[in-house]
Amino acid sequence: RVIDQRLAEANPEENKGRDSVVLSLHERMVGDIRPALLVLLGAVGLVLLVACANFANLLLARIATRTQELTIRAALGASRVRLISQVLVESMLLALLGGVAGLVLGTWGVDALLALKPANLPRVENIALDARVLGFTFAVALLTGVIFGIFPAWQATRVKISSALAAGGRRTAGGSSRLRNLLVIAELALALVLLVGAGLLGKAFWRLTNVAPGFNPDRLLTMRVELPEARYQKVAPQTRFRDQVLENINMLPGTEAAMISELPLGGSALNHNFIIEGRPPMSAGEEPELYNRSVAGDYFRVMGSPLRPGRLLTRADRADAPTVGVINESMARQYFRDQDPLGVRMRWARSEGVEWITIVGVVGDVRHFGLAQTEEPAIYTPYAQAGQIWKRWSEIVVRTQGTPDLQSAATQLKQAVWKVDPLIPVTKVRTMSEIMSVSLSERRFNAVLIGIFAGVAVTLACVGLYGVVAYLVEQRTREIGVRMALGAQRHHVINLVLRHGLTLAVGGIALGIAGAFATSRVLTSLLHGVEPTDPSTFLSVVLLLLAVTAAATYLPARRAAGLNPNVALRHE
Template sequence: MIWRDLRYAIRTLIRSPGFFAVAFVAIALGIGVNTTILGIVNTLLLRPLPIGHSDRVVQVFTTDTHFVGRSANSYLNFLDYQKQNSVLSGMAAYSFAGVGMTRGGETSNVLGQLVSGNYFDLLELQPFLGRGFLPEEDSEPNGHPVAVLSYKFWKKLGGDRNVIGNTITLNGRAFTVIGVAPPGFTGVDIGVAPEVWMPLAMHGWIRPSGDEWFENRRALFLSILGRLKPGVSISTAQAQMQTVAHQLEQAYPDVNKERSVVLVPAEKAKSQGIGGPGNENATQDISLLLLVAAGSILLIACANVANLLLARATTRQREMAIRLALGAGRGRVIRQLLTESLLLASIGGIGGIVLAYWLGDVLISLLPATPVPLSLDPQPDFRVIIFAVLLALLSGVIFGLAPALQTTRWDLTQALRERAIATGGGIRRWNLRNLLVIAQIAVSLLLLIGSALFLKSFHSAQQIDPGFRTENLVIVSIDPALAGYDQKRGGQIARDIVEQVRRDPQVRSADLGQFVPLGFGGEGRTIVAEGRDENAQSNRKIANISVVTPGYFETMRVPILQGRNFTEHDASENSAKVAIISETMAKTFWPGEDAIGRRFRYYNREGSFEVIGVARDVKAITLGETPVPMLYPPFRELPDGGITVFVHTAGAPGPMLAEVHRIVRNIDNHISITYEKTVTQHLAFALWPSWMGAVLLGSLGLLALILASVGVYGVMAYSVSQRTRELGIRMALGAQSSQVLQLVLRQGMLLAAIGLVLGLLAAFGSTRLTGTLLYGVNPSDPTVFIGVTLLLAAAAFAACYFPARRALKIDPVVALRFE
């Protein structure tokens, strides 16, 4: 029976190629967009971590009353947590580390992780080849140079199955490959994909300048994972861990003061890094926004198909009436019609899934070049495909049920009469078709306003002054430590590189800086102004630190507002400690006072700095941030994490990139170049989140506009065809062209107006969702609301105008013979 229904459904669709094509495109777009967006959300939030019993794994974060959000942990606290807790069956630690890998004489930067010896065991991971680390391999400092490769990296290196036992050169030293991680495992943080893991005890070789971090309980650099003991809930574990943290605070009050811990399920913590500190829920907010937008597209598409089916239902009224007259039950006829819509939905769904794969490729191509390998894979997986199939079937029921019910509801005797068919469907003002158009317009307006807000936000972000040179600037980051240089030699080699760069006639100036504004690098430290009680919480503030060479401020065009710039003497080893601070740091520590000549020091450290200058603020992390305190000590030796060469060029900076690259390679081709961009490329990276938001929501908004216009057009065209007789009579009775035009337009625009009002109300109601994701744009921006409403009204007017123009061509003589 079902097969017969299906066969008939196939025949029906083949007989109506125009209807089939339009419906297919609408469904494929709706399902395709939703599958793509769900692919992204799946990657960010839903896809479980590929580790054993991931629901029992937690991440441990430090909370500090001075910091926004959650922070990493110190190594010494990690050791104490391990010893003192009784709620976790195991704790493992990891820390990201850029590593210089030398292969074929060329050193390239790879992303590594230093991990505790039990890392793979705690995550219950079975390596693809070889084994994970043994606890003893993480016991002796620099005693066991062993490494585990990620599956993808192993493939990149050639995928040799006999790789176990081979050596690779990391930071100029030989490491033995002992294993290859299982496919798909790229750590427990979404977005970044480490390529090689090494024991934490090897940090002396991997991050030589970070040695002191392992002895400083205050240095927060280590991520901690824990596995809950059987029967222990996360809240119980958290309570006990906080007790341990409290004991550590009492035991080490100078360094652990006002610090505690918080436990977050690993599945939840995996994507919080994307939002950054204090914005841990950004991923959820963005995902929700995208899902709502994509869901709206599907609803609009379903409304379009439902409208097409309703229009078809009118023409098929006689067929259905005959079926009913021949004895088919209403349920039987509804089943036949639903089979048709489900078939349509299935074919459209397949089209949508294919489209989603293509869109996934497009999205990957839109990802920016980043200093670290990304692990974002928005391609649909099995879970997303299942969702897409269910969504397609659900759509089939949604857009098929109402027309099916309506088709089979008509009065039999009426339907079998000629006249009822000729004028069938009538012109009832509030029929389902009209309600669908109103809903389409309302949802489209909501989506378009969201799109416009993001486009405006992107525009605002572009207008934001980052506070530093935005043209003719080259940024090249290097890390000589990865090639085995210590801090002193590394500092000298960096100076040598800058000296050579300066000799190029195209170079106006070249300088070194630790921190790349709107990028990465630098470090944060707690600062205490001298002469104040360092135990008082209000006297301690975090500042970002970037060591710089004397010409840095000129090269970067960051004006010194007060005091003086560095001299070469300030950078010499035996000179007094001096620093230039940002205006925000000056206002933070010495509000209303002159900061020049003031002194400060690092919390819990000896030796104070004298403030010799105040520089203008720059955007440090994001374009939308409120300025953060920045501290610039003079460059003396290579800081941890490498150094960046900033080159101000006389002409276009592009060719200088290659030149700096060549100079670095000439000096030592083992030195890893970790980042090289012109400032324009670099700013594009900073603008990427708002650009991506604008692209994604802009595309969805445009799609909504097109689908809604097609919907309005379809309904109005159908309405005009159904009103041929009526309009013919009106013309025969003396209606002028303008009056007929007005009549049709009024009908369509009334629907549009109701939809627009509802859409505006919905948009005002949903500003909370978008508010936190916008740069410098009021989520209720009146120009956006008014502009977009007028745009959609114009689109609706055009969609009504063309059918209305067609109404003018109705020949009353022909129309009146219609019957």
């Protein structure tokens, strides 16, 4: 605020209506990627919950088969605390073994994560399995073993000794079957939430890959040059450097056209308040804004930007020629809706003495701020008439006649620059297709990781459902044998088992849909052209989960239908 006040006092007209934002270094580094990382953290949490529910389900099933053993030990004098302690120790050991297995998989996962990482992910080189990760993993494993093992342990010691011994161990600990069903429903609900998130991000990414960027990226090579301020502070050496470099590049075999400007998709441009000649004046700071992009060479030919009315910038638009500019369609629509913009003059606001710029053409929009953002009003002006290079570094873009070898082309382009000045740094030689891929890397990273997490969650949920249904078949083997002995057909038995499994699936899906509707809105900032409640995504996920759960239920159902009634009737 103090700096704002001093600037306003020093230049009241220039700084009227302007404000500034102060960001910490940490926020500046992670601000853009923070929402995506929080979403991924939430997805990991959901997968952990699914795994914990599955873990508790398996413990309940294991304890149900040990009811007679625990009852006999209690009858022989074992205290309830001792029995609970034993079950807890077993659950903690299982959880720790799972943590060790997770660390082994994690060592491979880190390499895969680094291979998928987006270009703008900060401090990615610090990702490693260090002591903090090991400590956190074992802490989570121990907590999982305790928290999700305490209730099964308590359930195991609730049965009455006389009743359990009389039943011969065939009873499960009270209410465990109902609890296992609820756990499966919760697993399926969480898996559906993750599947919906993966589907939304995947659909948004697919739509972004089909967005027209406003230029043709094929056969475009780019490189960055940086002009030392000591030798290129004045306009004349800057102009001479640009002209000579472009001339050298255009003489290279295989070159179709070349230009110097800012790259699209990079979000780099200067914005200015401007005034249109003949329109009512506005208060300082309230004038409309547009982005100014200075270009040199055959910019529009290189980018393949379509010309609407008027003409393009040419080499004749030099410093001593009338000041001209070409606007994009967004500016034409927003500020010249009922007027032909050709021949209209404009200038920068609060810049007395600056020449008026005559609009000589209109070109198609180019997405300079990313494929997910629509283009803002902009004007293209010749570098020769800009008076200065806005940045010490500039991007050189070359359209080739064929698909060149990148290494060979990079060498030739660097030589073309170094013929003019051998001390100029030339970096970031890339294809435009590579730049487009990098611009999508963060969204690709999010979609792939959420998809992997969703796949793991669905697998765990289906394993849990399979376990519950298989255990049901085991518990009702005698009943199934009686039904078949009395004339029940195979399809009757299959329907009986499927009905139970699909009832759980429908319950989980219904709960998951409600959860997905409530949570999918956190993805809004990561979606492009897709609503958080996109009906087609929800429908596809529901059908997919129904199909997968039906398959998980059908396997034990088919096994039940294949039972021999004589064997089933003798089953204990």
